[in-house]
Amino acid sequence: MRPTKTDFTATKTRFNLPENVIYLDGNSLGALPKGVAERVQRVVNDQWGTSLIRGWNDHGWIHTPSTIGDRIGQLIGAAPGTVLCTDNTSINVFKVLGAALKLRPDRKVILSDTGNFPTDLYMAQGLNQLLDAGHELKLVAPEEVEAALDDTIAVMMVTEVDYRTGRRHDMKHLTKAAHDAGALAIWDLAHSAGAFPVKLDACDADFAIGCGYKYLNGGPGAPAFVYANKKHHETMRTPLAGWWGHAAPFDFDLNYRPASGIDQMRVGTAPILAMAAMDAALDLWDDVDLEDIRTRSVDLCELFIAEVEARCPELELASPRDANVRGSQVSFRSQNGYAVMQALIAAGVIGDFRAPDIIRFGFTPLYISLEDVVRAAEILEDTLKFRKWDKPEYSVRAAVT
Template sequence: MTSQLTTHPLDAGDKLAAKRAAFDLPEGVIYLDGNSLGPLPAHVPARIEEVIRKEWGTSLIRAWNAHGWVEMQNRIGDRIGRLVGAAPGQIVAGDSTSINLFKVLSAALALRPERKVILSDTGNFPTDLYMAQGLRDLLDKGHELRLVAPEEVAGAIDDSVAVMMLTQVDYRTGRRHDMKDLTQRAHAAGAIALWDLAHSAGAFQVELDACVADFAIGCGYKYLNGGPGAPAFVYVARRHQGVARQPLAGWHGHEAPFAFELDYRPAQGIDQMKVGTTPILSMAALEAALDVFDDVDMAVLRAKSVSLCELFIREVESRCEGLVLASPRDAAVRGSQVSFHFPEGYALMQALIARGVIGDFRAPDIVRFGFTPLYVSHADVVAAVDILADILATRAWDRHEYKTRAKVT
């Protein structure tokens, strides 16, 4: 376990400080990349071993009933629902964010057959845009993927838009869309609002129901700490569940999977969003990881997140020449990450990682730092900037090995 590196006045009275012990973090590492891959919750390995040895190993096929495997997607979905403001019965876990987007974008377009525009922005995560392009081409009905700058979305919503498809938090800059306002604007124009919560779920309060969102997706491996490639989740507002239809008609989305009928009958409610057999080992890891959130007040988590990010910005701007803030300065329109431009961003990040400060790089020149209040302290922030300032002052980043790019950046 990683211990506190030093002390900082802002850590006094931290209600989340004890949560750090819930994660198996390497000694000497300041981990600022939970917005890309959350760290290992300490109790997850024991849970996975139990699933493997006791449930699978002993119960075999009986485990689907005896150990509740068959209800796992719904059980996890409802637990995620608490974190994103969704009442029970509107979220299931499973598949990937890309596959889930294909499901709900298809369903959303079918709800507005007379319209042909999918509205998104240039800050959206590329896989969302790729899936929309692929669906557009597959349908071959004249649909258009219309992209505007993030700050121009509100003005681009008109009566030609079928679906407004946005990622709430920009993966590069951390810029945060106003979900309530944009959803209201979409509905006023007769459009459907579809949100990607990949950088939102587990990072701050999300209010899907209160914002009257129509559909949403999100991943399990970032702030939810479910492990690499963890199952994603999909939200369908209850008012749409009786009419929305998704095209991936797998047997677990059938009304009666074990009737083994030759024709497909969609399940009722959110279960229609299921497709094939769920990967139990990865689902069990995600379910166990969610235990960390059971007693977490998301308002407290958000307040600490803002404090960490504000401190980081102040420290960097006062001590680190050459870095230019890429994230919004206003915390109200920022997620739980801070990004800076630096001409040799990749090399700088590799130098930081070599010194035990792990963030990541996003092309063309962004160094990105995620702040997860469950295990990051204000002392960590200051210690990280100490190292960053030293690397910049000594030009330690200017080495060949730091400039040679790996496949994953």
């Protein structure tokens, strides 16, 4: 185990965590940071309750997408003025993909991979149908993305960390390969932001999107974020022309004029209560070193792999063994994966299941300890050894898996 400057024993105390629960699903929904509920209540009572409509000016609500966006930008290697906290991931995919395709009008192919999260692919398919201009979505295996880049590709759109397996793309290398082929690069950071250092500007990424409710702990349905490289600010045009993205929204022009820079990626009114929760959650990062987060994450994941493989030889590692090409999650294949995960949850180890056979465990160093990892592996071993998963109720699929 490598030493770190961040005190992870202290960071764990900054979360409201249920007793007797080992929470290994922060890659789906982050835990509740202390102070979030109080902040939201304060905005409800002291701002909305007393200032009413004046809150947009008196409390700076109008600026929250930019101010919170800049805070997120510090975690993803993005310069001030290049990130907005706004909308949800799916809507932001639509915006940046539409903008990117306009910047490459002579090309019609969107390249992605079969490990990409489905909503990104659905948005691409829907946009292609809407444009009705001959665009197509080309899917290849994750390891074949670079080889598929050629002079037909307009946009390479990939998720940095595969949501099922945790496989991690090399952002800098693939972005350069895309640019060498004349294509633009869009990165989905849903499983990256807050999990390890991201360096969008240094990698010369063109656009990026990501969510606020996983490793950033912004709460269920937290506002997402969108990034656009400064080199595109004067020429990009989003396909969603909302009034908040207008150059002067309170002029109430009948014709749309895009705001300058990243502000044109705004669409509608910001959800101020959700923004308050997101802003409060980001306070956690003020004294945390992202390099320490990565070091600790690797230690946690490596320990879990070793413990599980020693205790549960019937499980197959689905994640890359090499930490350099793995995010902050570990996945195993299990023939009875859904039932196994339900039994684990009942025993106090919360992970999740991804079809068809993946049991998935996310590691958030801010609140997961080495002791938690060993105990989780012991419970998994017990669950398999004594077939505790083999109960009818554990095979009944819930709406969310």
